[in-house]
Amino acid sequence: MNRPTPAADRPTISVVIPVKNDARLLARCLAALAAQTVTADEIIVVDNGSTDASATVALEAGAVVVPCAHLGIPAAAATGYDAASGDLILRLDADCIPEATWIAEMRAAFAARADVSVFTGGARFIDGPSALRTLLAAVYLATYTAFGAPALGHLPVFGSNLGFRRSAWRSIRTTAHRSDAELHDDLDLSYHFGEHHRIRALPAARMGISMRPFASGRGFARRMWRGVRTVVVHWPADLPPVRWQRLLRRRLRHHGAALPATPSGRVRR
Incomplete structure (x- = not known):
């Protein structure tokens, strides 16, 4: 007699897409999500003040449309995370094209690593000069990691290809900016x-992203300025030496608590 699979092995999945005036590319993104080998339990499109047909496109594709009047990606994305009911929340942008196994890879990774709360995937450019797409995507992500990791003391997440447990979001939703x-x-x-949560890379969960944000020098400079500003906003509590030491102490305490004791009472290392 076959035993039913425990509910923990079948986590529900919510996909969140913030959008503002991107109806055509949103339709393409939603079509790619409909073609996934594992489909989401819900797709939430956060309409961040669109004046085009973005909301209509989302509704016609069967997505849930959640309005967000406060402009900006941080507010729109957080509104979507709050509305999500899935055990796992996956995030991408309206101009992204996930590979057909994207959701399946994310789900499998979380099932295999109960100790990991956040997975961040890779990317490839789907527009721009075809001969340079792979190289430029690698340089872009490497530059982002090289900038973010020293400031954070760990791997930064990539919002265009991101998955996390809803419980992890609920633990930070009131402190995130x-x-x-x-x-x-x-x-x-x-x-x-x-x-407080472990972040790991998931190269197998691949995502096609647009080169549009880098089409102009001004746009690229603005993204860089936002990155620097975000780092500074977290100071002085998260000055790198302060943050690194705090995280190291926390990890050592966690590691010590997880190590089994010998019969003599000593911790086995």
């Missing part, structure tokens, strides 16, 4: 998730 449109929301999430 969600109302400042000029913060880099990926870095801000990294600060708050990394304080």
Whole structure:
């Protein structure tokens, strides 16, 4: 007689997509989500003040549309996370195209690593000069990691390809900066998730992303300024030496608590 699979092995999945005036690319993204080998239990499109057909496109695709009047990606994304009912919350952007196994890879990773609360995936460019797409995507992510990791003391998350447990979001939802449109929301999430949760890379969960944000020097400079500003906003409590020492002490305490004791009472290492 077959035993039913425990509910913990079948986590429900919510996908969150913030959008503002991106109806055409949103339709493409939603079509890619409909073609997943494992489909989401719900797709939440956060309408951040769109004046085009973004909300209509989302509704016609079967998504839940949640309005967010406070402009900016941090507010829109947080509104979507709050509305999500799934055990796992996956995040991408309206101009992204997830590979067909994206949700399946995320779900499998969480099932295999109960100790990990956040997985962040990789990316490839789907537009721009075709000969440079792979190289430029690798340089972009490497630059982001090289900037973020020393400030954080751990891997930063990439919001265009991100998955986390809803319980992890609920633990940081009141401390994350969600109302400042000029913060880099990926870095801000990294600060708050990394304080108490384990973040790991998931290269197998691949995502096609647009090169649009880097189409102009001004746009690129603004993203860089937001990144620097986000780091500074977390000071002095998260000055790198202060944060590194705090996280190290916490990890050592956790490691010591997890080590089994020998019959003599000593901790086995």
